[in-house]
Amino acid sequence: MLPASRDLMRAINQFNVLNTIRTAGSISRTKLSEITGQSRASVTNITARLIAENLIYEKETRDSAHRGRRRVLLALNADAAYVVGIKLSAFRVSFAVTDMQADIRSSIVMPVRTSERSAGFVADLIEEGIRHCVNDARLKMDQIAGIGIGVPGFVDRNNGFCHWTPLYRQGKRPLRDLVEKRLGIPTTLENDANAVTMAHQWFGDGMGVQNFVVITIEDGVGMGAVVNGQLYRGAKGVGAEFGHVVVVPGGNPCRCGKRGCLEAYVSDFSILAAARKIWADTRGEGPPRGELNLDDVMDAARRGHPELVRLFDRAGKLLGQGVAGLIQILNPSKIILSGQGVRAGDLMFAPMRAVVAAQCNPVLHDATEIIIHKWQDTDWARGAASLVLQALYKTPFEKIRPVI
Ligand SMILES: [Zn+2]
Structure with missing residues (x-):
């Protein structure tokens, strides 16, 4: 492997800190330094940046083991960003708006047949559903940082299209681009099972x-x-x-x-x-x-x-x-x-x-x-939302290519 660049190392360190806070719920700087193996100075720098970006915040607690001494813990700001996850099935489209912790703020299911329909028709449905779901969550469209769509089939995530799907008929433009154009919000298309897997890795049994x-x-x-x-x-x-x-x-x-x-x-x-x-x-x-x-x-x-x-x-x-x-x-x-x-x-x-x-x-x-796994109807859409959340956590691992 080639040595990682300074920028990449910084991105990895920042991701590790944010990810450790997410996993822990709330955590002190000392503990963060222990778990991530980074120096106290580095943790102080990174957390200052994350606080400035509003991704995390400081909260004070009283430590009962130490005569109620004041402790400052760091926690994730769940309201730092909202995303929409969508799952396409043969006879319905499910939507969920989630916050930064993948907690669901609103969800809807549209009982409609998507198989054999055109990609343009499906993109119209998705636009309609997103507007409803975002409204139900009492949010504005400009508060949505990204959209994730889970589709069954052989999906090329990088280019936003399906090599094969049992659902809609594909046209000249990939579904991802059609949705992005309608709403002007960055959109990701991914195989639905991969999306659920990532949700388990980030927020579920795979943590x-x-x-x-x-x-x-x-x-x-x-x-x-x-x-x-x-x-x-x-x-x-x-x-x-x-x-x-x-x-x-x-x-x-x-x-x-x-x-x-x-x-x-x-x-x-x-x-x-x-x-x-x-x-x-x-x-x-x-x-x-x-x-x-x-x-x-x-x-x-x-x-x-x-x-x-x-x-x-x-x-x-x-x-x-x-x-x-x-x-x-x-x-x-x-x-x-x-x-x-x-x-x-x-x-x-x-x-x-x-x-x-x-x-x-x-x-x-x-x-x-x-x-x-005890299944809930919103799991698919939550999985699709996790696709976008990963990007918001600035995971550097998507950028790393193995060099042999
Ligand atoms: Zn088969």
Whole structure:
């Protein structure tokens, strides 16, 4: 590696200080110096700059362990900036306005079909949703520092377009540019699972964890991997596409055009399609086939509908096969399962865990904690907001290129 330039070193030091304050909640300068390994003088300089920029502030407390002595702690100014996160799905668009700590100030969901629509139509929807959501948060548009959009598919973040997405039809101009032009606010487009992974790394179960994987189960099956503290992007910048690993050669058709992808068995979309077919064949009690939704399917499976139980069991086993492979290859400390699909619970995750235990070497298996994340509807949009927050924390790591 080449030696880092002075500017880069300064950026890294400043980022480390800000990041340590964010992680700690509130912290003294002495403790900051201990944790970051920087001198007291350097910490004093950096924190003075951050206070001047209004990113952090000083707060006084009384130290009960030392006869109520006055202590000055540093804390993040949550109101230093606001961002909007957006998640595009096949049948809805979710929005969230968050502050500097990724806490949600307002959120809305627009139930509208985005698949097969033009990029211009989707950009209009996004503009409308953002204006509503910002208004709901009692903020003005000029207080919004950035917009993050999470999209399923193969996304080129640098250029703001998708190599492939199951949603909107792409035109000549990338969606990111269309949104930026309408609102005049810097916009980032990112794969939705990567966005959720970054939210976990910055504000969730992945905080302080160097190696972990997030798997999202929804209409599709996505994945983000953090390796040595960095989001893994791969040669094309597309990163990990776990959902499109073929697990059943020649199997069910997938939305990507191949057959037998994991997504074609595990995603909400594929489970619902298979359940509707079973429903039609067995004339199960309950709603007509066309109106059957995923909650109906899960309820019927929990009541013991044998074919539906088998459907989730097969999905869980195939997912387990994929997860076991990830554990063998990456040896992550955590695998976090997230997304609406986690509602399936033990129907899917009990068979998954059994296959993971059977297919992993015990040492690797025991080194990985599998977490089923309690899902909230705003998680996707919050993930997209985290994309922008990272830039506001001035992370220098985006600028570092490995030199071999
Ligand atoms: Zn596929």
